[in-house]
Amino acid sequence: MNSLTPLRFHVPEPASRPGGKPDFSGVAIPKAGSTRRPPVDVAPEEIRDLAYSIIRVLNHEGQAIGPWVPDLTQDELVAGLRHMMTLRTFDSRMQMAQRQGKTSFYMQHTGEEAVSCAFRIALGPDDMNFPTYRQAGLLIAHDYPLVDMMCQIYSNANDPMKGRQLPVFYSSRKHGFFSISGNLATQFVQAVGWAMASAIKGDSRIAAAWIGDGSTAESDFHAALVFASTYKAPVVLNVVNNQWAISTFQGIARGGSGTFAARGLGFGIPALRVDGNDYLATYAVAKWAIERARLNLGPTLIEYVTYRAGAHSTSDDPSAYRPKHESEEWPLGDPVIRLKQHLIAAGAWSEQRHKQTEAEILATVIAAQKEAESFGTLHSGSKPSSRDIFEDVYSELPPHLRRQRQQIGV
Amino acid sequence: MPRMTMIEAIRSALDVAMGRDDNVVVYGEDVGFFGGVFRCTQGLQQKYGVSRCFDAPISESGIVGTAIGMAAYGLRPCVEIQFADYMYPAYDQIVSEAARLRYRSSGDFTCPLVIRMPTGGGIFGGQTHSQSPEALFTHVAGLKTVVPSNPHDAKGLLIAAIEDPDPVIFLEPKRLYNGPFDGHHDRPVTAWSRHELSEVPEGHYTTPLGKAVTRRQGEAVTILAYGTMVHVALAAVEETGVDAEVIDLRTLIPLDLETIATSVARTGRCIVLHEATLTSGFGAELAALVQEHCFYHLEAPVMRVTGWDTPYPHAQEWDYFPGPARLGQALRDLVEIR
Numbered sequence: 001m002n003s004l005t006p007l008r009f010h011v012p013e014p015a016s017r018p019g020g021k022p023d024f025s026g027v028a029i030p031k032a033g034s035t036r037r038p039p040v041d042v043a044p045e046e047i048r049d050l051a052y053s054i055i056r057v058l059n060h061e062g063q064a065i066g067p068w069v070p071d072l073t074q075d076e077l078v079a080g081l082r083h084m085m086t087l088r089t090f091d092s093r094m095q096m097a098q099r100q101g102k103t104s105f106y107m108q109h110t111g112e113e114a115v116s117c118a119f120r121i122a123l124g125p126d127d128m129n130f131p132t133y134r135q136a137g138l139l140i141a142h143d144y145p146l147v148d149m150m151c152q153i154y155s156n157a158n159d160p161m162k163g164r165q166l167p168v169f170y171s172s173r174k175h176g177f178f179s180i181s182g183n184l185a186t187q188f189v190q191a192v193g194w195a196m197a198s199a200i201k202g203d204s205r206i207a208a209a210w211i212g213d214g215s216t217a218e219s220d221f222h223a224a225l226v227f228a229s230t231y232k233a234p235v236v237l238n239v240v241n242n243q244w245a246i247s248t249f250q251g252i253a254r255g256g257s258g259t260f261a262a263r264g265l266g267f268g269i270p271a272l273r274v275d276g277n278d279y280l281a282t283y284a285v286a287k288w289a290i291e292r293a294r295l296n297l298g299p300t301l302i303e304y305v306t307y308r309a310g311a312h313s314t315s316d317d318p319s320a321y322r323p324k325h326e327s328e329e330w331p332l333g334d335p336v337i338r339l340k341q342h343l344i345a346a347g348a349w350s351e352q353r354h355k356q357t358e359a360e361i362l363a364t365v366i367a368a369q370k371e372a373e374s375f376g377t378l379h380s381g382s383k384p385s386s387r388d389i390f391e392d393v394y395s396e397l398p399p400h401l402r403r404q405r406q407q408i409g410v
Numbered sequence: 411m412p413r414m415t416m417i418e419a420i421r422s423a424l425d426v427a428m429g430r431d432d433n434v435v436v437y438g439e440d441v442g443f444f445g446g447v448f449r450c451t452q453g454l455q456q457k458y459g460v461s462r463c464f465d466a467p468i469s470e471s472g473i474v475g476t477a478i479g480m481a482a483y484g485l486r487p488c489v490e491i492q493f494a495d496y497m498y499p500a501y502d503q504i505v506s507e508a509a510r511l512r513y514r515s516s517g518d519f520t521c522p523l524v525i526r527m528p529t530g531g532g533i534f535g536g537q538t539h540s541q542s543p544e545a546l547f548t549h550v551a552g553l554k555t556v557v558p559s560n561p562h563d564a565k566g567l568l569i570a571a572i573e574d575p576d577p578v579i580f581l582e583p584k585r586l587y588n589g590p591f592d593g594h595h596d597r598p599v600t601a602w603s604r605h606e607l608s609e610v611p612e613g614h615y616t617t618p619l620g621k622a623v624t625r626r627q628g629e630a631v632t633i634l635a636y637g638t639m640v641h642v643a644l645a646a647v648e649e650t651g652v653d654a655e656v657i658d659l660r661t662l663i664p665l666d667l668e669t670i671a672t673s674v675a676r677t678g679r680c681i682v683l684h685e686a687t688l689t690s691g692f693g694a695e696l697a698a699l700v701q702e703h704c705f706y707h708l709e710a711p712v713m714r715v716t717g718w719d720t721p722y723p724h725a726q727e728w729d730y731f732p733g734p735a736r737l738g739q740a741l742r743d744l745v746e747i748r
Contacts, residue, residue, distance in 0.1 A: 130479070162516050171515040176666065178482065179515035189472055191508065193479025193487075195413070200435060200461045219499070223472030230467055390514045393552050395520070395575040398620065398664035410486040 012248035012256060014249035018319055022329035027305075029331050030127035031133040032059035032278075035067020040292045044270040051261040051271040054305055057280040070284040072121075079126045080121060080279050081349070083115035083141040085358060088336060090136070090146060091310075094153055097369070098314045100166075102377035104152050105167045107133050111309030111327060115240055115280040116336035117141045122286035123176070123208060130178045133168050133212045134240065142175045150372030156382050162386035162391075177370050185211055185218030188237070192228045195235035195293070204292040206234040214245020215254060216260055217253040225301070229267040236289040237264070239301065240276065244310035247321040258356035264301030276306030277335040280342070305332065305381040386410045414610040415602045417471040417587045420450045420526075421562035423568035425489065426614050427456050431486060434572060436463045436525075438473055438490030448528060448587055470500035474525060478508050481577075482521040488572050494529040494581060495538040500664040506575040510553030510740070523577045524568070527558070528539065528584035530638050530685050530730050531722055532591060535584075539723040542637075542686035547579045548662045548695065553618055554578045555662040560607035563660060566617025567697060574619060582639040591638055592645035592735030614621045622666035624673070628655035630745050631679035634670060634696050636660065638671075640733070646737040654747055662692055669697070671703040679744050683737060688716040710747035715740045 015023035034143050040226060047167070057064050062263040072080070091108040098106040109116070116137030123129070129138050139149060144272045151158040153167040161171060171179035177185060178194075183191060192207030198205045202230050229234050239260045254260060264271030270292070272283040280303060289300035309327035311318050343349030390397060390405045414422060415572040428434045436451055442465035445452030454463040464471050469649045472489055487702030497504070504525065509517035511521040547555045558564035564582065571578035585591045589601045607638055611646055630653040633643045640658045645653045655673050661667065674680045680700050682693035697712040715732045722729055 071688060100694065128483075128730075159583045161417050161514065161517060164516065165514050169514070173515075173518050179519050181507060181510075181514065183502060189475030189503075190479035190482065194483045195477030195479070196476055197435075197480040197483035197485045200636075201483075220471055220475055220503075223467075223475060226469055227476050247567050252564050326438075346440045375700060392517050394554070394664075395512070399667060400665065 002274065004172055006231065012249070012251035014251065014322065016323050016326070018321065019322050022323045022326040024331050027330050030054055030056065030126065032056040035066070035068065037067035040288055040295065041297055042270065044265060044268055047270055047272070048265060051265055051273060053260055054273050054275050055285055056275040057284060058278045058338050058342050063111040064280050064342060068172055068281055069278055070287060072178055072280065072283060074343065074346060077279070077339065077343055079119060081336070081343065081359065082357060083117040083360050084279070084336050084339065086208040086365065086409060087113045087117060087137050087140050089361050090149070091138045092316065093365050093369055094150070095314065097153070101379065102373070103155070103167050104378055105314055105336060106153065107135060107168050108310040109134055111275065111330070111334065111382070112240065112242055112306050113137055114282050114339070115276045115304045115306060117240070118279050119208065119286045122283050124205070126176065127208065128176045128178060128188035128194050128205065129208045129210065130194070131180060132187070132212055132215070133180055134212065135210050136168065136170070138177055139170060139172065139175055144172055144175045144177070146368035147371050150369055151375055153382065154180070154372055154375070154377045156372070156376035157248050157384055159384060164388065174325060184215040185220040188222040189227060190221045192224045192233045192235050193292060195233035196231050196304040198225070199231070199234055204294065204376060206236070206290060208236045208238060210238045212245060213239065213241040213243065213250040213260060214248060214253050215355065225264065225267040228299035230295070233297045234293035234296065236286070236293055236316060237299055237301040238270070239303045240306065242306050243301050244308045244312070244322070246312045246316060259303060261303035268299050269299050271301040271303070271307060273303045275332055276304030277332040279335055279339045288309070307332065309331060309346040411609040412612060412692065414561045414565070414722040415588050415608070416561045416564050416582070417449050419455070419610050421564040421686050422564040422612065424451060424454055424609065425432070425457070427572040427586060427699065428462060430564040430614060433485045434644050435480065435487050436489070437486055437487070438465045439466055439468055439492050441464055441465060441490050446490065446723065448584065449528070451490070451680065454666065468655065470496055471503050472505040474500035474508065475476070477523050478503060478511065478521055481521045482511065483518045486522050486572055488524040488526065490561060491525060491527040493539050494527040494543050495541045497527055497543065503581070504547070504552050504553070509579060511553060512576070515537050518717070520575060521577045524571045524580050526580045526582060527579070529581040529725065530583040532584050532585040532595070532638060534727055535722070536724040537721045542684065542717070544581055544662055545686060545690060545692045547723045552577065553663065556619060557581045557582065557583065557637040557662065558660065559583070559637055559658050560581065560590070560605065561602055562607045563617050565610050566615055567649055567660060569614065570616040571579045573616065575609045578619070581637070585638045590641045590727070593642040593731065594645065595728055607660050617660070619661045620664035620666055621661065622657050622659045622669040624655060624659050624669070626654070626656040629677060630654055630671040631681060631741060632657060632670070632677045633681045633683055635683040637685070641684060642732070642734055642737060643683055645736040645739060649734060650738045650741050652741045654741060667699060667703065675701050675707040678707050680708070680712045681737070681740055681744060682714045683716070683732065685717050685732060686692055687719050689715060690720050691716055710744055713740050
């Protein structure tokens with residue numbers, strides 16, 4: 001006879017599923033302006049609380065309050081709003097283009113626009129991002145040509161990636177945007193290496209690493225934190241917690257307690273949690289971490305608390321695993337609407353200007369789309385050369401690839 | 411000219427490369443202060459400082475992942491995986507990232523990276539200190555794979571690898587670190603100093619990647635080998651009296667097919683020799699290429715003498731290792747086929 005209690009296997013479940021009522025009661029949201037702003041040279045153990053709180057600047061009335069209010073001018077904030085609106089418009093046009101069969105695949109940023117758009121503005125022009133597939137705001141806020149992005153998505157003859165990469169896997173060294181890979185988390189540790197290189201050379205450039213909540217479970221997340229901590233690498237380690245990894249809620253990657261930010265503390269890395277839908281807070285926290293890196297104070301981990309309002313990709317249907325209107329209930333709202341309200345409250349914006357800007361941006365994006373489509377889309381128009389299959393595998397074409405290229409007659 | 415062991419030659423290559431180019435950095439587990447568990451990096455930290463040669467956490471994916479980031483920045487990292495048997499945690503970084511960075515970014519980012527790893531058996535290393543995983547690299551588009559067989563080549567190939575703009579997997583047969591080894595484990599170990607290829611120039615030189623070398627000319631059969639197996643091949647040829655041509659491939663990718671095909675076209679027979687397991691090993695690729703390019707010259711099937719399709723055992727080392735007895739038998743069998 002066994003008197004021991006049978007063990008029970010635990011599998012975390014989200015608060016609600018399709019057909020259920022969205023429930024974010026588990027997400028504790030501190031009041032805007034209520035979180036302290038420590039000096040950048042603070043010891044990580046002195047700001048443990050910031051890894052469990054959420055830094056917020058914009059309150060419900062759209063006012064910017066508290067110690068994290070950044071020194072952005074109203075013009076800069078309007079520019080930020082335009083970046084986010086451009087990304088959203090770009091997303092909807094490309095989503096539609098995929099539905100029209102003009103490309104095979106697309107991934108939207110809906111609800112997460114503030115994270116990458118604000119970060120780019122906080123970063124210097126020569127710093128390097130190691131993004132995931134959901135940070136196109138880094139390109140848009142750095143004036144990367146929309147036409148080039150679209151040509152990449154369409155895999156036409158003007159695609160800078162020569163048709164080799166899935167749509168949205170951009171690369172631009174010039175714009176501080178490292179080549180995107182399909183393999184999750186790999187870039188997180190590469191960013192640390194880039195930052196180590198900058199330190200080895202006595203450079204002043206820093207690196208920014210990007211990862212989603214789900215991918216923090218990959219071993220490279222751990223490796224990145226170890227190396228960043230050991231060598232005090234000048235890197236900002238960005239975790240975008242949008243609550244979902246395809247169909248898997250963030251509790252599967254995180255477990256039942258703690259936060260993603262808190263994972264930095266065990267490595268001796270200062271960690272902050274920020275309202276990812278608050279452009280001002282996101283910018284301010286990014287700026288703080290970037291300054292730390294620039295002053296050789298070492299890495300910082302930032303968790304951006306946001307919500308993936310759209311589907312994971314054009315191949316995904318979220319209604320199969322989460323309540324249909326869950327995104328509308330997300331307590332941190334919509335980053336575009338919140339910045340718009342702030343600017344209106346500050347007297348720097350109006351409903352009319354917003355509508356006018358929306359129309360302008362749509363016209364710009366449509367014009368770019370027309371130009372991109374004039375070069376071709378996935379199944380029509382110009383295509384990258386078949387020779388491009390064989391180029392760039394190595395710096396020079398080795399004999400075996402020369403033979404293979406001859407076999408297809410190019 | 412000074413005589414060097416393979417360890418000294420590798421150390422000299424790193425020293426020369428670091429001296430010539432400030433962008434060359436060397437790191438890995440125990441590589442810095444201690445100078446490496448095989449002494450290959452001894453003195454480098456003292457000479458070039460901790461920012462050029464340093465110890466790394468025990469994380470193969472971290473070592474290779476950071477090195478890819480450094481290479482993308484513009485450095486030329488030459489990192490060490492302590493044993494090839496422990497490269498698997500880094501395999502994702504090697505295959506999905508290092509190998510493809512140039513291709514997927516259309517040359518926007520490149521990865522001039524060398525990953526050194528001691529490889530091969532014959533040292534009672536058991537399952538995780540003896541493997542020969544070269545086929546797991548040669549199968550990956552975008553990687554170059556190098557295996558030296560002597561101190562002179564080890565230095566020249568390593569400098570060439572570090573100067574190469576592409577990622578290079580540099581496999582060092584640890585059985586050859588201190589002296590040549592022909593598989594006669596029952597005989598006393600010989601030192602490199604008695605071998606002509608231990609004469610190594612002190613300064614800079616390169617041995618080009620993609621070029622094989624014929625170690626012994628012969629007419630009866632062509633033996634394709636690399637690393638430790640080159641010495642096994644030469645011993646078996648001497649012991650059997652079969653007039654075999656022994657080709658040391660040196661680089662597996664890019665492969666010197668011209669040297670191979672020219673030789674087999676003349677001899678009409680071919681044996682492929684490697685320590686790695688048989689099935690889907692690099693020998694399969696060599697056999698297929700020889701068959702494809704020399705079909706009308708072949709007088710017998712291409713044979714493969716390799717490790718068995720098992721994990722590398724400890725106690726049964728010499729029943730596993732494809733030594734001169736097994737190769738000798740294959741040579742005799744092959745020349746008898748009419």
